[in-house]
Amino acid sequence: MTAPTGITRVTLLKDLRLEWRSKDAINSMLFFSLLVVVVFSFSFDPSAEESRQIAGGLIWVAFLFAAVVALNQTWARELRNQVLDAYRVSPAPANSLFIAKTLGNFIFVTVLEALMTPLFVVFYRLRALGPAWQLLLVAVLGTWALVVNGTFFAAMSLRTRSREIMLPLLLFPISIPALLAMVQSTTAILNGEGARFWIVLLVTYDLVFTTVCLLLFETVLNAE
């Protein structure tokens, strides 16, 4: 099972299995998200009309913070058990590990989003005026943008002091175009306006940054 896809599948399944048994990441993400939503509710008490304007931003801020929680623990297990050293010594391609980790994070954050979205709909009395399937597309593209950069920066932050704070410090500025696109497209779809530009921007962003992260990950892994 030395083919790259084999390695990816094995690593991904291992991570999913471990997560399924302990449910560490998903529980902490879920609870954190909930807390963020509750704190937001202290500052905003919007009518249904107003909430359509601000919900896009609130939802993505909550998901962003939750994603950071997931991303921070991405490599923790590997670091504790010297897996990264073993991986570097092995002939396995670094990208397989990267894709497996990114897919794992993507699945965790998507599960979180699926669980939190009904809560948002209820708390803010949301109703999409535009095509709701586009919201799904935005969710997938946006989550991938956060997760691909986040997994990369998490690997970069492994040997820094204050590792946990380093990840958001690096991730947030670079993610700003994607965040703007996510928030604006969600708001546009909720209000029945066109979101095509933002979706195209997200697709371009995802393509460019996935490519660059794949190209540079081997360097980062070996630099570690």
Place this chain on the structure above:
Amino acid sequence: MRKAFPILGVLTAILLSYALYMALVGAPTERTMGDVQRIFYYHVPSAWTAFILFFINFGASVLYLIKRNPAADIVALVSAEVGVVFCTVVLVTGPIWARPVWGIWWTWDMRLTSTLVLWLIYVSYLFLRRFSSSGQTPLLAAALAVLGALCVPFVYFSIWFFRTQHPQPVMGGGGSIDPRMLHVLLINWLAFSCFAFLVCWSRYRLEKLQRDVDHAHALESLLAPRGSVR
């Protein structure tokens, strides 16, 4: 090369003084804004210098990724540091200019927002440099610089569209410029570029010395007979 530095320093000082005089006294007073407009001669050249320095950072980072040349790494570090300083000048002089002219310190218009995001990206680069404790910091920083530089077109494009959808008055917008003002602007830009070059050069030498000292210390610890290392 050593002799060139003080000569260049004196020349730059003369140039900066001349540029300052031209900006504050020599340039014609602007019709609507009056003398407050003169901050323009610091705001715009700082922005251009910062952009050039960030571009140099990108080039040096790519060179480091390809060739692992330590000099390229120092150039990347130096250009990022000095670039952030000039970008800070832009972000501070902007509001100072905006307040008397438009009555507000800040607005989330296209140009201001993009400059702020650019600043954030390069400050995060400097954070990585500061906090990374591995010997491979240059490689990690170079990777981050490449990602950051690639992000810049996305930043401009997305904020441009955002502000096209939700228009706000453009601050310090285009329009033609009086040739005498353009002349003063270019003189100031030349003076700032020379100054930036001097600071970068000085910082480069400082960083190179620091690394040589660290290297010598490390070598000494490695080669010293056992028991005599403090």
